[in-house]
Amino acid sequence: xxxxxxxxxxxxxxxxxxxxxxxxxxxxxxxxxxxxxxxxxxxxxxxxxxxxxxxxxxxxxxxxxxxxxxxxxxxxxxxxxxxxxxxxxxxxxxxxxxxxxxxxxxxxxxxxxxxxxxxxxxxxxxxxxxxxxxxxxxxxxxxxxxxxxxxxxxxxxxxxxxxxxxxxxxxxxxxxxxxxxxxxxxxxxxxxxxxxxxxxxxxxxxxxxxxxxxxxxxxxxxxxxxxxxxxxxxxxxxxxxxxxxxxxxxxxxxxxxxxxxxxxxxxxxxxxxxxxxxxxxxxxxxxxxxxxx
Numbered sequence: 482x483x484x485x486x487x488x489x490x491x492x493x494x495x496x497x498x499x500x501x502x503x504x505x506x507x508x509x510x511x512x513x514x515x516x517x518x519x520x521x522x523x524x525x526x527x528x529x530x531x532x533x534x535x536x537x538x539x540x541x542x543x544x545x546x547x548x549x550x551x552x553x554x555x556x557x558x559x560x561x562x563x564x565x566x567x568x569x570x571x572x573x574x575x576x577x578x579x580x581x582x583x584x585x586x587x588x589x590x591x592x593x594x595x596x597x598x599x600x601x602x603x604x605x606x607x608x609x610x611x612x613x614x615x616x617x618x619x620x621x622x623x624x625x626x627x628x629x630x631x632x633x634x635x636x637x638x639x640x641x642x643x644x645x646x647x648x649x650x651x652x653x654x655x656x657x658x659x660x661x662x663x664x665x666x667x668x669x670x671x672x673x674x675x676x677x678x679x680x681x682x683x684x685x686x687x688x689x690x691x692x693x694x695x696x697x698x699x700x701x702x703x704x705x706x707x708x709x710x711x712x713x714x715x716x717x718x719x720x721x722x723x724x725x726x727x728x729x730x731x732x733x734x735x736x737x738x739x740x741x742x743x744x745x746x747x748x749x750x751x752x753x754x755x756x757x758x759x760x761x762x763x764x765x766x767x768x769x770x771x772x773x774x
Contacts, residue, residue, distance in 0.1 A: 492515050492516070492517070492519075493515070493516040493519065493556055493557055494513035494514060494515050494516060494627070495513065495514060495516060495627045495669065495672070496510075496511060496512065496513055496514070496669070497510055497514050497621060497627050497668055497669045497670075498510025498511050498664075498666050498667070498668055498669075499511075499658065499666060499667040499668075499669070500665070500666045500667075506664075506666055507664050507666070508614075508618070508619075508622035508664070509622065509625075510618070510621075510622060510664075510666065510668065512625075514621060514625050514626055514627040515625060515626050515627065516556075516557035516626075516627050516628050516672060517557055517558065517584065517585045517586045517626055517628060518557050518558030518584040518585055518586055518628070519550075519555075519556030519557045519558070520556075521558070521583070521584060521585065522547040522548075522550055522551050522556070522558065523547070523551075524544070524547075526547070527543060527547050527558065527580070527583055527584050528540065528543050528544045528547055530583035531543050531579060531580055531583050531712075532579070532708050532709075532711060532712040532715075533576060533579075533708070533709075533712070534708050535699070535701070535702055535707055535708055535709050536572075536576065536696075536698050536699060538696045538697065538698075538699075539565075539576055539696050539698060542560075542563065542694055542696050543560075543580065546558070546559065546560045546561070557628050557672070558584040558585075558586060558628060558674070559628060559672055559674060560580075560630070560674035560675075560676075561674065561675070561692070561693070561694065562651055562674075562675040562677065562690045562692065562693035562694070563674070563675065563676050563677070563693060563694050563695070563696060564677045564679055564685055564690065564693045564694070564695045564696075565577070565676050565677065565678055565679070565696055565697075565698065566678075566679045566680065566681055566695065566696070566697040566698065567681065567697050567698030567699065567700075568680075568681060568698075568700050569680065569746065570700075570701065570745050570746025570747060570748060570749070571698035571699065571700060571701060571746075571747065572698060572701055572709065572746075572747030573632075573676070573678045573698060574590075574632055574678070574747075574748075575712070575713060575716065575747045575748075575751065576676075576698065577630055577632045577676040578630075578632070578716065579712050579715075579716055580630060581629070581630040582716065582719060584630070586624070586626055586628055586629050586630055586674075587620045587621070587623065587624035587626050587629040587630075588620075588629065588630050588631075588632065589616045589617050589619070589620030589621075589629050589630075589631045589632070590616060590631070590632045590634065591615070591616055591617060591631055591632070591633045591634070592634040592635060593633065593634060593635035593636060593638070593639045593643055593647065594634060594635035594638055594639065597613065598615075598616070599635075599639060599643045601613070601615065601662070601663070602615075602643055602646035602647055602650070603642045603643045603645070603646045604646070604662065613663055614661060614663045614664055615661060615663075615668075616631075617629065617631050617650075617668075617670065617673065618661050618664070618668050621668075627669070627672050628672040628673065628674065629673055629674070630673075630674045630676060631673055631674065631675050631676065632676050632678065633647065633675060633676065633677045633678065634678055636677045636678070636679065636685045636689065637677075637678070637679040637680060637683035637684060637685050638683065641686075644686060644689050647689060648688065648689050648690070650670055650675075651675055651689070651690050651693075653671070653692075656669075656670040656671050656673075657669050657670070657671045675690070675693075677689075677690065677693070681697070701744060701745075701746070701747055701750070703743040703744075704743055705736065705739055705744075705750070709747065709750070710750060710754070711732075713747060713750050713751050713754050714732075714735060714754050714758075716751070717751060717754045717755045717758055718730070718758065720755070721755065721758055721759070723758060723762075729761070729762060730758055730761040730762065731761075734761045735754070735757050735758065735761060736757075738756070738757035738758075738760040738761060739753055739754070739757050740753055
């Protein structure tokens, strides 16, 4: 008698690319891309794994977004648009990048202070002279995922022409057919989670993202005995290809390798964490030959 395989729920998917002809779309954008994170929306999933108890306002926002997706029976992670403020070094990029990792979706960066990217965003839909495809589209195509998390840098520093182009990417009425000029197609950005960084001294004009949520991160805790250090450690392990379950790097050994001072930024803590992890894996004798990262 045949044994039935265990039931596996289907992963939702959508087509993000739309062209005008019958030719296959570039980057396989005409194929279904997955919508990910639905298996982690519960309280013991993304809200637990994101590990930001030191940033309660951000953690509350994550919980609310997961609950909202469950309430409307949309089984994937979707955060809409978040304006993420705070003092320099508070860990805004780490928060977005780590959220993407625990949600299982790609993380992309849209740096509006880059003149090439700024020109492409400002001119989208007006002229077909874009120098390159958007990092958002490339990130979606590389991971074959329709709901990435995108960190937007410089929305508090650029002019209205660039902000108007960004508004078209965020606007629910237009983002479903955002023009990717370089590829000559329309791209559906409707399931992207946007995280717009801003400094406390600068603001993002309200017309750019009128329905956005807003959270201000607190300064990072002192020392390394806090959950931020652990989440940054896990992020660095992922970047270096270290399996946390392998036991190759215990927290005691990592702590011994870290400098004995407090940190003013998450970026500095990440840099020292990478060096500490490499120190833990450094051979202690000639018989140990670690695999290269």
